[in-house]
Amino acid sequence: MKWGKGGGQGPRGYHHGNLRETLVRAALALIAEKGPAGFTFADAARWAGVSPAAPYRHFRDRDALLANVALQGFERFAAMLTTAWNDGKPDVLTAFDNLGKAYLAFARTEPAYYSAMFEAGIAPGTDPLLREAGDRAFAVLRDAAERLVALMPAQGRPPASMVALHVWSMTHGIASLFGRGDAARRSLPMPPEELLEAAVLIYLRGLGLPGDAGPPR
Amino acid sequence: MKWGKGGGQGPRGYHHGNLRETLVRAALALIAEKGPAGFTFADAARWAGVSPAAPYRHFRDRDALLANVALQGFERFAAMLTTAWNDGKPDVLTAFDNLGKAYLAFARTEPAYYSAMFEAGIAPGTDPLLREAGDRAFAVLRDAAERLVALMPAQGRPPASMVALHVWSMTHGIASLFGRGDAARRSLPMPPEELLEAAVLIYLRGLGLPGDAGPPR
DNA sequence: TGTACATCAGTGAACGCGCGTTCACTGATGTAC
């Protein structure tokens, strides 16, 4: 059993440690192994080494645990995207490219989170916290798109939200179809990163970028 | 219990009718109701009104039934796309637009098929028949992309397969995120068809289309 | 046309199993005084 180093909480020796977080890890491990449908509440308890009744102290049911995994996934996702975007440095176009690569990297290296976030069948409207976390992740992309369209002359600028939705959809499509880190991946004659980069370049050229405003290097 | 009219086989009064097909319908109904993970082999038997042992005459297990649903889904999908593409008529750009709309229409009107095809966790490499059916659906898009790039001057034509992958990814991304006919849909400030149409227009403009070859109208 | 037989779809009873959930409980931690 591995204890994460990144969360900052560590094991607090309390009865049997930080069970809530351990259950989330259990869910991730089991999703990675058998898919988002392939684990049960009892499985998670067994993985964590506690009795089958113990998880009820922390989650109402299996769905609540799964929603918590998705929530944590969106939070990590947003953090990862924020880091990649790096506030538009060294320049907006390069940072935008990094953003897309980070999205793909997340889908590849964290397929369990990715499944819980997008494929576990949790209705997005159900849990407000979950929705907000998803919105925060999208906001990173949205802000980046804002900076991107600002490179264009003021007249004829496309709406930043549309650009963000386009890039999100394209990236999500590539990640879902070809960029998974698990068995659901389809084969592709090139790395997904290249496919995405080419698509975004063509798309931005279609918007007239880089162009009249001059390339920012 | 509804009997489909489109398949051309109808109920053949044989013991209890065409159970194999009825089980596929059962799976679709149950997926639509409770998601791809939300049905069991016994559920399907109950829905079809037969004993729990009966499905074993037709499918090895639940996964085999699910794979058959996905297979049938890909076949319908390919047929629908072929109809929409209509061999590039009335003109290639219009037909290409219709193709994208048909993809979204399928995801909206057949969310159960869509789930089984793309989200049920069936590894694409597992079943050769399933893979081939998926490939046939993609081939429609691929042929359309071929016709599309043929509108461009021979030098500097992008590879048709890349264009097809880009459009597939974009469409799949929009369909998965916003275009579902079930609870998994996220909200969007515009119809998904419009979002897709705008994206494809911008993308094609980035490719230089319609352009040097002259718009085909 | 009729009879005997082979085929095979569906039955229904049975089984072991693991899941979800509850319950009174235990025992460690935290806190009031």
Next chain:
DNA sequence: TGTACATCAGTGAACGCGCGTTCACTGATGTAC
């Protein structure tokens, strides 16, 4: 510093349930002659 008490995380036994799967069977359909 010490004692009594409240809190609460985790126990373990128990339960009913439905699932997956098997089995010998039944009875309708198809076919050989």
